[in-house]
Amino acid sequence: MRTQLSDFLNKTTEKMKIKLGIVMDPISTININKDSSFAILLKAQEKKYEIYYMEINDLFLIKNNSYARTRKLKIEKNKKKWFFFKEEEYIALSSLDVILMRKDPPVDNKFIYATYILESAEKLGVLIINKPKxxxxxxxxxxxxxxPTIIPETLVTSNSTLIRQFLRKHEDIIIKPLDGMGGVSIFRIKKNDPNISVIIETMTKYETSYCISQNYLPEIEQGDKRIFIINGIVFPWCLARFPKSGETRGNLSAGGIGKPEKLNDNDFMIANNIAPILKKMGLLFVGIDIIGKKLIEINITSPTGICEIESYCDISITELIINTIEKEIIKRKKISG
Structure with missing residues (x-):
């Protein structure tokens, strides 16, 4: 049955000649062995998609129509030269079938404004992953x-007094910015830490900026898990990330060691609890982070970890993402046709 579906999708999408746009950070700066956007693009190219490369500054709006400066993109798995731009072209975003919004955080004003431009294209029938709104x-x-039932004790505030009270209650906490990624500016504070004041001042920018605090979970020593949910379906393997010696962060960019693992019953319970809600919100490719039995984060901007998992198991995440794209495009063509 799966082969029949794959054959049907291949035949149908071959006739459509899918045009895929991607908004991402400069492709010249990526590590192709670890970059999830690159892995998705490789699979799209294998499927003969036309790929239109954009950076966030390339997007613009005229009246209520969205446009972009694009470059046709060809890629190859070559560490010396992995991308080639063909012709540059200004296009209406509505001429594309799908756009992947893969710009890394921070979700700043520029990112927010870009979602409005992408939403204009979405209203004209373009599939945007993930949904701009x-x-x-x-x-x-x-x-x-x-x-709330599956997360650690959590405080979101810019008030230093509240953070100190939270620390007194739990005696060992994690504090991090709301717009960070990759483990940047994540601090662990214990009750007698001599740097409590400076950490709180730094994180709240002297009570002018929100941050999030959670009770420390000792299960981090067994790794935190990045679990993928694709179009409401939980992928059965995760990437367990173990902190290096002397660290509390499992993030690979902070020196953590990644190891693919099969999901356990608790992982499935948490992920299946969230999955239908994500799908309903138009969040078709999501990475959630779990430590022990607690949900820590829901990554919806540009979740990573594809390459590490695909190098280990024989189920393709990128194939599932592409199949999701094709099913959604076919559904939209039927509705509009």
Missing amino acids: SLRDYNEKIFATYF
Whole structure:
């Protein structure tokens, strides 16, 4: 049955000649062995998609129509030269079938404005992954608080007194910015830490900026898990990330060691609890982070970890993403046709 579906999708999408746009950070700066956007693009190129490369500054709006400066992109898995631009072209975003919004955080004003431009294209039938409105509405750190029974004790505030009270209660906490990624500016504070004041001042920018605090979970020593949810379906493997010696962060960019693992029953319970809600919100490719039995974050901007998992198991995440794109495009063509 799966082969029949794959054959059908291949035949149908071959006739459509899918045009895929991607908004990402400069492709010249990526590590192709670890970059999830690159892995998705490789699979799209294998499927004969036309790929239109954009950076966030390339997007613009005239009246209520969205446009971009694009470059046709060809890629190859070559560490010396992995991308080639063909012709540069200004296009209406509505001429594309799908756009991947893969710009890394921070979700700053420029990112927010870009979602409005992408939303204009979405209204004309373009599939945007992930849905622009949901990217605006759901902060990756705060989003987890929508599921209070499966998260650690959590405080979001810019008030230093409240943070100190939270620390006195739990004696060992993690504090991090709301717009960070890759483990940047994540601090662990214990009750007698001599740097409490300076950490709180730094994180709240002297009570002018919100941050998030959570009770420390000792299960981090067994790794935190990046779990993928694709179009409401939980992928059965995760990337467990173990902190290096002397660290509390499992993030690979902070020196953590990644190891693919099969999901356990608790992982499935948490992920399946969230999955239908994500799909309903138009969040078709999401990475959630779990430590022990607790949900920590819901990554909706540009989740990573594809390459590490695909190098280990024989189920393709990128194939599932491409199949999702093709099913959604076929559905939209039927509705509009």
